[in-house]
Amino acid sequence: MPVKQKTIANEVSLTGVGLHTGLEVHMTFSPAPPNHGFAFKRVDLEGEPIIEADANYVVNTQRGTNLEKNGVKIQTSEHVLAALVGLDIDNVLITLNAPEPPIMDGSSKYFVQALEEAGIVEQEAEREIYVIKDVISYRDEATGSEITVIPADSYQVTTMVDFGTMVLGTQNATLEKMSDFKTEIAAARTFSFLHELEMLLEHGLIKGGDLNNAIVYVDKEISPDTMKKLEKAFNKASLSVKPNGILDNLTLHQPNEAARHKLLDVIGDLALIGMRIQGKVIANKPGHFVNTQFAKKIAKLIRAEKRSKVPVYDLHQEPLMDVKKIMNMLPHRPPFLLVDKILELSDSHVVGVKNVTMNEPFFVGHFPGAPVMPGVLQVEAMAQTGGILVLSTVPDPENYLTFFMKMDNVKFKQQVVPGDTLIFKCDLISPIRRGICHMQAYAYANGKLVSEAEMMAQIVKTKGKEE
Structure with a gap:
């Protein structure tokens, strides 16, 4: 049965801090016409350039999925895009006065709340869905990360993560119905390991982070000197490590919150395909690089099939004209x-x-x-x-x-x-x-x-x- 495209009924705005720039960001979701898709608009730049959410514009996947078109950049696009897909929305313009959306609490929860506040409406045009008919895979030999999609009756995602650390261990998460995104996945926050955090802080690459928007897994001994640096960076009088191996001031929403956040990232990154897919995605050790490479592969297959799509006609029917x-x-x-x-x-x-x-x-x-x-x-x-x-x-x-x-x-x-x-x-x-x-x-x-x-x-x- 055909499904209608959807957009939001009204504009809605959020304000927060960019994770990597530390800049205060004002972001607005605006309704968009049918077949518009998702796009970002930089109103802080001359000409207010627009960057479509397209896998071909991915230029960097360090610390997030980063897009660039004609020299204009958008950083960490995945949490916003995941919220849009998770709420079954097709067409929205995302206006920003900075290079990245606000990090909020490191999840998609606040974006989901804002979009629901704006209201979701159907449009006249039908949604185009790419139905997976065969198994499609992408594997990154360097990391062992792999994503596969198999035929299914709906869009489903399973993630399996294993970082080889005792503190996190092996975790799995599954979303069988996209309608459960809001309750099961949206609030899962981003996370980092202590050794990564130290490197980011040393290079000034995480200016907008605090203990309310990232789970920090302590995968090594913390020296007194390192603890002082962390306390200064997070503006905390004191920090300690909880028995479950994470820095204090945060309580996990679920034991497998890390796997759920990786699932959120997969949904956001695969939004860059530019079309909703019908199939079950199975991601083993996913990351932004393998996610976006897989998105590029699917998008390329869709373009090729569109070019060579063979219409089916009954050649034995009575012709309209002989x-x-x-x-x-x-x-x-x-x-x-x-x-x-x-x-x-x-x-x-x-x-x-x-x-x-x-x-x-x-x-x-x-x-x-x-x-x-x-x-x-x-x-x-x-x-x-x-x-x-x-x-x-x-x-x-x-x-x-x-x-x-x-x-x-x-x-x-x-x-x-x-x-x-x-x-x-x-x-x-x-x-x-x-x-x-x-x-x-x-x-x-x-x-x-x-x-x-x-x-x-x-x-x-x-x-x-x-x-």
Whole structure:
């Protein structure tokens, strides 16, 4: 059953501190139109540039997932994106006056609260979902981290973490229903090990941290000198280590809060795919690098499938137009008429069919020992199919001719040979104006994309002439 896209009903803002910059950040969630997706807007920079939440913009995964487009950066995007996906939202503009969202308490909880306060509304457009049909994996050989997605009836995530330390041990977390994100995952806070924290403090890389937005696991002995540095950094009179191995001033929400936060990170990072997926994600020792590499792999597969997606038609159905009706509209005649049937025709698209036989006259001279349909004739056949679309907009198509104006991005993917049935699909890229038609055309055979082209043509009233 189709699912409608969603956005928020009203603007809502939060103020907090950036974890790595220590700057006070004002962030606003704003409604966005259908098919907008998630994007960040830097209002503190000239021109107020926008960076889409896209895996291709990931430039760094140290201490968070960091995006960059045309020199403009967004740091630690994952907690905000996880909240949006966890609340089943599709389209939101996130406005910031700094390079990173506020860290808040190191989880997604406050973002979830703000978004719910804004209200969530359905939009007219349907949500596009990428259904996982085969097992897809990505493994980082250097760390042993691996993410796999398998077919499932819904979007599910399982994380398994093992940092090889006694203080944390091995933990697992699972989210079977995204509707449980708010109660099960959103409040899980980020965490760090003491040895990492010392390095970050020494290099001035964690200016906005305190003991309320990061769990610190003590994985080594703390010297008195180190303890003094920590007390100064966190502005605390005294610190100590709890029996469970974490610094005091924080109580774990759940024993496996670390694994739950890693699950939160996975959801936020996979939001960079740009499309909701239907499948079960299993992440072993996940981290921002492996998460975003996996997101890039899935996004690449989606783009490839979109380019080569083969529409399914019943070739035995009664055609909308047979060859006689086609000849009443097009001036072309055999052997140069390259469309046999029209299956679909609307204001914005047309679908035609060509049965390629050994009797085609071009096979006599085009590789007669290994007959292959010339690519230029495939393009011509797509153009003739598109001609049906544009000529259907005038009351007397027999008095018009269609002429090419230009072709772009012409590609030939597969050979077309005798016995193949070609299916042509042409879609308008923009509305027809002054008889000019701009369309994207595809040709399919044997369940594969064989050729494609972006074409522009014009119809001209000139009865009695042939193209």
